[in-house]
Amino acid sequence: MSTLIIFEHPLNERIRTFLRVEHLFRQLDYFVHQEDPRSSRCAVDALLDIVAVTARADVRTEILKELERLIANLNRLTNQRGVDREALECILSELHEAAAGVQQLHGPIGHQAREDEFLKAIAQRSSIPGGTCSFDLPYFHYWLIQPTEQRQARFADWLEDLNPAIAAIRLALSLLRSSSSSRTALAEGGFYQEALDAVAPAQMLRVGIEAERSIFPEISGHRNRFSIRFMSPEPQGRASPCGEDVEFQLTCCVF
Numbered sequence: 001m002s003t004l005i006i007f008e009h010p011l012n013e014r015i016r017t018f019l020r021v022e023h024l025f026r027q028l029d030y031f032v033h034q035e036d037p038r039s040s041r042c043a044v045d046a047l048l049d050i051v052a053v054t055a056r057a058d059v060r061t062e063i064l065k066e067l068e069r070l071i072a073n074l075n076r077l078t079n080q081r082g083v084d085r086e087a088l089e090c091i092l093s094e095l096h097e098a099a100a101g102v103q104q105l106h107g108p109i110g111h112q113a114r115e116d117e118f119l120k121a122i123a124q125r126s127s128i129p130g131g132t133c134s135f136d137l138p139y140f141h142y143w144l145i146q147p148t149e150q151r152q153a154r155f156a157d158w159l160e161d162l163n164p165a166i167a168a169i170r171l172a173l174s175l176l177r178s179s180s181s182s183r184t185a186l187a188e189g190g191f192y193q194e195a196l197d198a199v200a201p202a203q204m205l206r207v208g209i210e211a212e213r214s215i216f217p218e219i220s221g222h223r224n225r226f227s228i229r230f231m232s233p234e235p236q237g238r239a240s241p242c243g244e245d246v247e248f249q250l251t252c253c254v255f
Helices: 013-032 037-053 059-075 085-103 117-126 138-144 148-158 163-177
Strands: 004-010 183-187 191-195 204-210 216-221 225-232 246-253
Touching: 004 013, 004 216, 013 037, 013 059, 013 163, 037 117, 037 138, 037 148, 059 085, 059 163, 085 163, 117 138, 138 148, 163 204, 163 246, 183 191, 204 216, 204 225
Parallel strands: none
Antiparallel strands: 004 204, 183 246, 191 225, 204 246, 216 225
């Protein structure tokens, strides 16, 4: 079977923020468990990016609104025929638990890491190319060579008030991704466009391409319409439009 490469594209600002946080947390989660000090440096960079993304005051509100929206949509399925009531109750329980975790946070999301003086110093120097080397931040250099367990314990403290929000975002995106089935679509001459249902707006697009095709999609769109232009990478310079017909898997995630 062919391997599909999946490209995702958000269709509103809320999902755009969620995807960015998820992307950054995947990096953080990988590097934070590595023993090498260079991995801890990468983990700190990812953490600072998460703190920056979640600094907006409305992120917590947006997470709760999305969880409430999902709960309301699932509640409407309760009395429909053919619905697995046990599975539905399990998902609803997870959503209520996630919402409670976010509501119980004391202060803004990421407040603990955002107000940490050690991280503030690193963030201030990070905007300068090479600005976090040992002579700029000797304390950071000293911290990086401490035992792995000590560094990981510090990360655990920084993530204490981020974990509930991250867990809620991952749950919401997981439900969104599994909410709709993929279908085969054809981009004639490498271009595809489609109008979306305004009554049940899609939250996100997922485009699957066979890995051996050596092409990638450039996606643009909003809640009413989207378009996809398939591009071919070049050994040098910019990618060029693919002029061939492209068959791909398309999922309009509506939930």
